[in-house]
Amino acid sequence: MNAEEDGGAPNRELYAVLQVSPESTTEEIKRAYRNWAQVYHPDKYQDVHMKETATENFQRICQAYEVLSDETKRQIYDIYGLEGLSAGLELATRTNRVEELKEELERLRQKKEEEKMAAQFIPSGIVVTNLSLPQVLDGDGIMAGMAMSSQVNTRLSKHTNFAMGGNLEVNNHGAGTAASTVLRHQLSSVQSMEFLAQVGLQSLIGVQTTRYVSSHSTATIGIRKSLQDGSINLSNTWTSQLSPTTNGNIQFVLGDQSSVAVGWQKKDDKMSASGELKVGTRYLGASAHYVHRYSSESHARIAGKYNSTTLEVEVGGGRKISDLTTVRMMYVIGIQGISWRFEMRRGSQKLVIPVLLSTYFDPAFAIGAFVVPTSLYLLLEKFVAKPYLLWREKGKALEDKQKTSAQVREARISAEKSQQLLRIVADRKKTKQIEANGLLIDRAVYGSLEALQKQDGTIPHGDTTSEEFINVTVPLNFLVNDSGQLKLHKGVKKSGIMGFYDPSPGEPKQLLVEYTYRGQKFKVIVDDYDELLIPQHAHLV
Numbered sequence: 001m002n003a004e005e006d007g008g009a010p011n012r013e014l015y016a017v018l019q020v021s022p023e024s025t026t027e028e029i030k031r032a033y034r035n036w037a038q039v040y041h042p043d044k045y046q047d048v049h050m051k052e053t054a055t056e057n058f059q060r061i062c063q064a065y066e067v068l069s070d071e072t073k074r075q076i077y078d079i080y081g082l083e084g085l086s087a088g089l090e091l092a093t094r095t096n097r098v099e100e101l102k103e104e105l106e107r108l109r110q111k112k113e114e115e116k117m118a119a120q121f122i123p124s125g126i127v128v129t130n131l132s133l134p135q136v137l138d139g140d141g142i143m144a145g146m147a148m149s150s151q152v153n154t155r156l157s158k159h160t161n162f163a164m165g166g167n168l169e170v171n172n173h174g175a176g177t178a179a180s181t182v183l184r185h186q187l188s189s190v191q192s193m194e195f196l197a198q199v200g201l202q203s204l205i206g207v208q209t210t211r212y213v214s215s216h217s218t219a220t221i222g223i224r225k226s227l228q229d230g231s232i233n234l235s236n237t238w239t240s241q242l243s244p245t246t247n248g249n250i251q252f253v254l255g256d257q258s259s260v261a262v263g264w265q266k267k268d269d270k271m272s273a274s275g276e277l278k279v280g281t282r283y284l285g286a287s288a289h290y291v292h293r294y295s296s297e298s299h300a301r302i303a304g305k306y307n308s309t310t311l312e313v314e315v316g317g318g319r320k321i322s323d324l325t326t327v328r329m330m331y332v333i334g335i336q337g338i339s340w341r342f343e344m345r346r347g348s349q350k351l352v353i354p355v356l357l358s359t360y361f362d363p364a365f366a367i368g369a370f371v372v373p374t375s376l377y378l379l380l381e382k383f384v385a386k387p388y389l390l391w392r393e394k395g396k397a398l399e400d401k402q403k404t405s406a407q408v409r410e411a412r413i414s415a416e417k418s419q420q421l422l423r424i425v426a427d428r429k430k431t432k433q434i435e436a437n438g439l440l441i442d443r444a445v446y447g448s449l450e451a452l453q454k455q456d457g458t459i460p461h462g463d464t465t466s467e468e469f470i471n472v473t474v475p476l477n478f479l480v481n482d483s484g485q486l487k488l489h490k491g492v493k494k495s496g497i498m499g500f501y502d503p504s505p506g507e508p509k510q511l512l513v514e515y516t517y518r519g520q521k522f523k524v525i526v527d528d529y530d531e532l533l534i535p536q537h538a539h540l541v
Helices: 013-018 026-040 048-068 071-086 098-118 133-137 363-435 449-454 473-479
Strands: 122-132 143-155 160-171 174-186 191-200 204-214 217-226 232-243 246-254 259-267 271-280 284-293 298-306 311-320 325-334 337-346 349-358 439-448 469-471 486-488 509-517 520-527 532-534
Touching (some): 026 048, 026 363, 048 363, 133 349, 311 337, 311 363, 325 363, 349 363, 473 486
Antiparallel strands (some): 191 204, 217 232, 259 271, 271 284, 284 298, 298 311, 337 349, 439 469, 439 509
16 A cells, blocks of 8 residues: 555655655665665575565565665656656656656656557447427427437557547437548657548548647647538647646637637636637637536536527536446526536446426526426435445445455565564664663554544553554664664655554554653654654653
């Protein structure tokens, strides 16, 4: 288990292995490596089992030293951990600044993810089913129309992707179909080209190229020709990152559909928003939306749209009901009437069901159409959704605990073996401290905060190693220096210390220590990432 899974300081396990601070110098790291190597070098042990344990721990020490003693590897580890070192994110020595290193790592990781995704067939699709209550009242069927679109993306080669899609639309006025293909080729690390062909409702062919003009800006130039009337449209789009969470774009189109469009998009952990204004020879319109995320499970949305045929506002919200599935309900009011829209997204597939309630505006009906489903949603949220999600979370937590139980057992066995190798030196240091009337760790346990609180801050006698905490008296006595002091560094997860392990992954943990110094008794409790420095008068019992 790494620190990030526990919500603590990231990428500090190797510092815990050598028992050094994240701010330690190269010389301090070398000194710590030599000290640990003297304890765990396999050649010191004749017993087969002891030698195997020593070899395993010696490899951990060597790995920690190899990474932390190399400036470039240490920078990568501090940002992305061991995953960054093992995922092909090695950099040339030309990248020295931390900011440059982080940007380069992010770019390479994104590229790796893109290549991984592109290696698969990626289908996506949307189905829209239009329902109409006014039609039912007029004696017609409830179905007002249907539209479907589907697309499949695949990778042809390392630099070439191909997409093929189709659309079908049926309504009271007739039906139409369309099919399209897009071939995208990466010309270089900063430039790509796309070829487009479409037949059906709007037959056309086109080509466009996109280039990164800077680390925060892209430019796209394209040309499209209609196969129906032979008209040609030229387009030029510029996109720029305005801030870490905001992008802006402007598009110029020249031809029979000449227009200028300006837009922006903003997204962070709590919200996302966008807006666009478009002016053309045949079009004038604007749109905007805002989404607020109350949690990873639920969100609220408000949006508006205006053009020559549409003026509407929509309000609603959605909830994530599983890892892949999200549902949403929107209330829409505009010049075309009052309607509800239900959406369900599962993976890359989406189902949309607009329900037209009325073609005219009536204040009482409009209020009722908003209040009734909102009240129903709040009731379902309180009495159905929340209890279900709570039940699901508990089930997932139990499942995760069962999956990690085997790993925890292995880690406990490994920690106990490590303590066996530490015991000889720890006992020798303990004897020396007793003779000097110095620092003696009487008992210490590390583990679940809840489990330790049940003990009322009292360390149970005996082995003290259970499913919820581990006895760490031996490794702490080993870490006492010749001056009679013990220091555990701030920001370093204690489960990474040799002779420790994480008995309760995902839960808050503490270290509880009872010690004697110059004949007096002391006791201290520290959180997992807090510094421990003893002896201190404040710990006096």
